[in-house]
Amino acid sequence: MASVELSLTVRDLVHADLASCGWAGSARHLAGMAVQLDRARRGDVDYLAVCASADIPVAKGGVDYRVKGGVGTLWQLAVHPALQSCGIGTVLIEAAEQRIVSRGLRQAELDVEDSNPRARALYERLGYVAYDRRPDAWDEQAPDGTLRRHETMCTVMRKELS
Numbered sequence: 001m002a003s004v005e006l007s008l009t010v011r012d013l014v015h016a017d018l019a020s021c022g023w024a025g026s027a028r029h030l031a032g033m034a035v036q037l038d039r040a041r042r043g044d045v046d047y048l049a050v051c052a053s054a055d056i057p058v059a060k061g062g063v064d065y066r067v068k069g070g071v072g073t074l075w076q077l078a079v080h081p082a083l084q085s086c087g088i089g090t091v092l093i094e095a096a097e098q099r100i101v102s103r104g105l106r107q108a109e110l111d112v113e114d115s116n117p118r119a120r121a122l123y124e125r126l127g128y129v130a131y132d133r134r135p136d137a138w139d140e141q142a143p144d145g146t147l148r149r150h151e152t153m154c155t156v157m158r159k160e161l162s
């Protein structure tokens, strides 16, 4: 087995990155990301890109400051499928937490689906503690373009940032 070292930078995601984010989801998801970049311009959210040396995003995720007062809510976290389990998600989450702290806030929260125990284990390892559960639902776009309602149960987790 060969291994390589990657130098990663974390920066704000920009509209021009969306063309390189096809790995992150459907056309509908990418259109939703574009809407979130408009919210980022207004300061309502941070939307981050983790890039390798070519400055192309290999991971992305946001912090929404409007879900709950005084709290940064992490959401839409995703690492390129070919690069998961290498520590990039950890880099992304730590950078998101730094953004929250830099706004003078001390609380991070996120939702994780019950069907995603690996993500939950990662969040627990990073210090997130479950404190509530809630149902959630959204429309998902299949590769043929059709929409399907996805209904799920989530655990709500939080972390006090120092």
Ligand SMILES: CC(C)(COP(=O)(O)OP(=O)(O)OC[C@H]1O[C@@H](n2cnc3c(N)ncnc32)[C@H](O)[C@@H]1OP(=O)(O)O)[C@@H](O)C(=O)NCCC(=O)NCCS
Residues within 6 Å of the ligand: 077, 078, 079, 080, 083, 084, 085, 086, 087, 088, 089, 090, 091, 111, 112, 113, 116, 118, 119, 121, 122
């Ligand atoms: C969830 C997600 C964002 C986590 O990102 P990631 O880059 O895979 O996370 P990390 O690599 O930092 O940590 C996850 C795993 O890698 C391992 N790991 C961390 N650093 C590592 C390193 N340097 N070398 C090898 N393994 C490492 C961790 O122990 C952990 O173990 P696991 O594979 O048993 O889960 C990513 O897997 C993803 O995009 N999943 C699909 C979408 C999704 O589920 N999003 C979250 C919705 S709440």
